[in-house]
Amino acid sequence: MKYDFTYYNPTKIHFGKDALNKLAGELAAYGENVLLVYGKGSVKRTGIYDKVVKILADANKRVTELEGIKPNPSYSQVLEGARLVRENKVDLILAVGGGSVIDCAKGISVSAYCDGDPWTKYWINFEDVTGTIVPVGSVLTMAGTGSEMNGGSVITNEDVMLKNGRVFPSSVYPKFSILDPEFTYTVPKYQMISGIFDTMSHLMEQYFSGDDDNVTDYLLEGLMRSLIVSARKACDNPTDYEARSNIMWAATLGLNTLTGVSKTQDWEVHMIEHQVGAYTDCAHGAALGVISVPYYKYIYKYGVQKFKRFAENVFDIDTAGMSDDEAALKGIDALGAFIKELGIPENLRALGVTEDMLKPIADSAVTGGGYYKMEAEDILKVLKAAF
Amino acid sequence: MKYDFTYYNPTKIHFGKDALNKLAGELAAYGENVLLVYGKGSVKRTGIYDKVVKILADANKRVTELEGIKPNPSYSQVLEGARLVRENKVDLILAVGGGSVIDCAKGISVSAYCDGDPWTKYWINFEDVTGTIVPVGSVLTMAGTGSEMNGGSVITNEDVMLKNGRVFPSSVYPKFSILDPEFTYTVPKYQMISGIFDTMSHLMEQYFSGDDDNVTDYLLEGLMRSLIVSARKACDNPTDYEARSNIMWAATLGLNTLTGVSKTQDWEVHMIEHQVGAYTDCAHGAALGVISVPYYKYIYKYGVQKFKRFAENVFDIDTAGMSDDEAALKGIDALGAFIKELGIPENLRALGVTEDMLKPIADSAVTGGGYYKMEAEDILKVLKAAF
Numbered sequence: 001m002k003y004d005f006t007y008y009n010p011t012k013i014h015f016g017k018d019a020l021n022k023l024a025g026e027l028a029a030y031g032e033n034v035l036l037v038y039g040k041g042s043v044k045r046t047g048i049y050d051k052v053v054k055i056l057a058d059a060n061k062r063v064t065e066l067e068g069i070k071p072n073p074s075y076s077q078v079l080e081g082a083r084l085v086r087e088n089k090v091d092l093i094l095a096v097g098g099g100s101v102i103d104c105a106k107g108i109s110v111s112a113y114c115d116g117d118p119w120t121k122y123w124i125n126f127e128d129v130t131g132t133i134v135p136v137g138s139v140l141t142m143a144g145t146g147s148e149m150n151g152g153s154v155i156t157n158e159d160v161m162l163k164n165g166r167v168f169p170s171s172v173y174p175k176f177s178i179l180d181p182e183f184t185y186t187v188p189k190y191q192m193i194s195g196i197f198d199t200m201s202h203l204m205e206q207y208f209s210g211d212d213d214n215v216t217d218y219l220l221e222g223l224m225r226s227l228i229v230s231a232r233k234a235c236d237n238p239t240d241y242e243a244r245s246n247i248m249w250a251a252t253l254g255l256n257t258l259t260g261v262s263k264t265q266d267w268e269v270h271m272i273e274h275q276v277g278a279y280t281d282c283a284h285g286a287a288l289g290v291i292s293v294p295y296y297k298y299i300y301k302y303g304v305q306k307f308k309r310f311a312e313n314v315f316d317i318d319t320a321g322m323s324d325d326e327a328a329l330k331g332i333d334a335l336g337a338f339i340k341e342l343g344i345p346e347n348l349r350a351l352g353v354t355e356d357m358l359k360p361i362a363d364s365a366v367t368g369g370g371y372y373k374m375e376a377e378d379i380l381k382v383l384k385a386a387f
Numbered sequence: 388m389k390y391d392f393t394y395y396n397p398t399k400i401h402f403g404k405d406a407l408n409k410l411a412g413e414l415a416a417y418g419e420n421v422l423l424v425y426g427k428g429s430v431k432r433t434g435i436y437d438k439v440v441k442i443l444a445d446a447n448k449r450v451t452e453l454e455g456i457k458p459n460p461s462y463s464q465v466l467e468g469a470r471l472v473r474e475n476k477v478d479l480i481l482a483v484g485g486g487s488v489i490d491c492a493k494g495i496s497v498s499a500y501c502d503g504d505p506w507t508k509y510w511i512n513f514e515d516v517t518g519t520i521v522p523v524g525s526v527l528t529m530a531g532t533g534s535e536m537n538g539g540s541v542i543t544n545e546d547v548m549l550k551n552g553r554v555f556p557s558s559v560y561p562k563f564s565i566l567d568p569e570f571t572y573t574v575p576k577y578q579m580i581s582g583i584f585d586t587m588s589h590l591m592e593q594y595f596s597g598d599d600d601n602v603t604d605y606l607l608e609g610l611m612r613s614l615i616v617s618a619r620k621a622c623d624n625p626t627d628y629e630a631r632s633n634i635m636w637a638a639t640l641g642l643n644t645l646t647g648v649s650k651t652q653d654w655e656v657h658m659i660e661h662q663v664g665a666y667t668d669c670a671h672g673a674a675l676g677v678i679s680v681p682y683y684k685y686i687y688k689y690g691v692q693k694f695k696r697f698a699e700n701v702f703d704i705d706t707a708g709m710s711d712d713e714a715a716l717k718g719i720d721a722l723g724a725f726i727k728e729l730g731i732p733e734n735l736r737a738l739g740v741t742e743d744m745l746k747p748i749a750d751s752a753v754t755g756g757g758y759y760k761m762e763a764e765d766i767l768k769v770l771k772a773a774f
Binding site for chain 1 (some may be wrong): 390391392393394395396397398399400401402403404405406411550564599600601602604606607608609612613616617629632636637645648649672699700707765
């Protein structure tokens with residue numbers, strides 16, 4: 001607890017097999033006009049769409065739909081949603097889907113009544129939110145991003161070819177989110193694994209910085225331990241309800257700001273992956289899995305005590321008799337074994353990266369880090385080791 | 388994650404050395420009439436009262452005071468506060484003190500405009516809250532109860548000699564709480580230790596029930612590990628800011644409902660202590676420390692795997708080669724050693740309990756428990772072992 005912080009998270013979470021039954025009660029708090037936002041049809045195939053539409057109809061809501069939100073939601077979709085909100089005097093934006101759909105809903109929420117150009121104001125200049133914020137609620141169908149309980153909104157402006165993310169204040173967080181772990185069964189196994197490692201990476205990005213004994217680091221260790229146990233069970237049996245529910249809740253808690261308070265953080269693995277994703281369109285979590293071990297091997301010596309602690313407290317490695325370096329590397333090896341066990345591809349080539357991409361990726365990635373400030377030449381070395 | 392749950396905690400926490408600087412910003416959201424509630428003068432001795440009063444004056448608030456809230460806040464004080472709220476059209480109740488003061492403020496909040504008799508409605512019949520709820524804010528000066536971020540309100544009705552607690556819904560939680568760890572330095576060491584063990588007990592009461600791998604149990608382990616490390620540092624040096632801040636944050640997180648979701652819980656140590664406290668007026672946390680080891684030795688065999696896990700994951704005991712019973716008992720022994728290290732009295736006699744009190748305490752304690760349903764005769768055996 002080195003730093004002053006404010007913690008405030010007013011999202012209400014309804015969790016479990018019967019969570020969707022709580023939707024009607026939430027809807028009662030808002031006016032009759034609802035904008036229903038969803039993706040490219042998987043919620044229709046799985047029947048979740050029909051269930052939600054019935055609840056909306058039973059609640060006598062007048063529903064406008066915005067469908068086809070892309071995995072990387074586009075700014076043009078945000079503007080389209082904003083127009084629909086204004087035209088239909090929308091009282092509630094209901095996002096049904098994964099993090100992309102919820103990110104898009106938040107973008108619509110702040111853009112509908114924005115003075116001036118929302119892209120410039122919010123995703124370029126990162127200004128404070130002004131004007132009416134239209135309430136957002138969500139029904140989550142994929143675990144990993146944490147968007148259901150935070151202010152994150154990553155939007156791609158296709159006109160200028162920029163993918164920018166920002167964190168909106170708590171007034172933009174979803175007012176409520178419905179988390180039924182069974183809804184996540186509908187995601188293919190590779191996406192499940194990618195989501196699991198995305199969560200693991202969120203936890204490590206917050207953990208690998210600083211070296212004090214603060215509460216937050218112990219919470220992160222607990223979440224990592226829980227996630228590892230549940231991930232193994234879910235890989236064996238993707239419809240293990242216990243495992244999928246623990247993964248879903250760990251994903252939410254791992255990025256709802258609780259696990260970041262009072263800590264310096266790293267996030268360099270995400271910065272590198274961001275550019276790998278831009279060049280290949282590979283699954284986000286899978287690429288994080290490929291980059292993590294080479295990155296941590298590159299920087300561990302600048303935070304060796306924390307990596308030793310990671311070995312001991314997350315992977316239960318008995319480090320007695322080991323040097324600090326040996327202990328730290330044992331922990332990173334255990335992480336590597338876990339990544340392999342998940343079935344994440346072995347290297348960047350398997351994700352579609354070609355050798356000529358390495359330097360442009362390194363040169364375009366945001367530099368920084370927790371224990372060591374990565375520059376472009378450092379990133380290139382990590383990419384070569386991951387290639 | 389066996390159970391459906393709703394998690395919603397809308398309290399805003401300002402934490403750290405400069406946290407009181409955030410008070411003015413919070414006050415701006417409320418009308419001019421403030422009821423300032425505090426205890427028997429320690430906030431005046433420590434200067435916290437003067438700081439708060441100056442901030443209120445600078446914000447042009449019209450302040451009414453209710454002082455002298457007892458460690459077990461009385462219902463007559465709740466009614467007195469409710470009258471002051473009505474007479475002065477109070478817009479915000481600001482509690483400055485420990486859990487008792489905040490508990491009392493919540494009681495005032497729901498009683499001021501209650502239809503009918505608040506005691507009967509809220510603390511006897513546990514009815515839902517109706518009528519206007521007056522917002523509560525807090526400046527916390529003692530860590531342990533968690534009242535700063537939950538709906539708990541334990542009130543003693545001196546007319547009928549009943550001490551009843553209840554948990555109000557989130558609409559009654561403090562809207563904001565100011566947590567400056569340095570404010571907790573003003574508490575005597577024995578009270579600090581009692582607060583630390585109160586928090587440890589809250590964590591164990593939630594942990595020792597059920598046996599699944601759920602996220603919540605891992606979070607509880609993390610909080611216990613953190614608390615043990617910080618408690619040792621704080622005992623060596625009570626003005627170790629890092630340690631005191633970690634203790635304060637762990638106390639809040641340990642009882643803000645996050646660590647209880649989706650789990651069965653125990654709470655039998657608290658039920659027994661409740662009656663020990665009624666007979667002796669001893670420090671709550673100290674009595675929990677005296678009762679815990681005999682209680683857990685009495686019931687561990689009904690949840691032996693969880694006690695083994697406690698030994699391994701909380702006290703880092705290598706249980707290889709041990710039977711489950713041995714491993715479980717090693718963990719309870721480690722807990723006993725920790726209690727001794729804290730300097731908690733060795734037995735009930737040292738807390739003022741006499742032999743003739745044992746049976747009445749056992750007979751009056753609420754029976755129940757996590758792994759084993761305690762009856763009066765079981766409780767008596769535990770009390771004799773703790774005597």
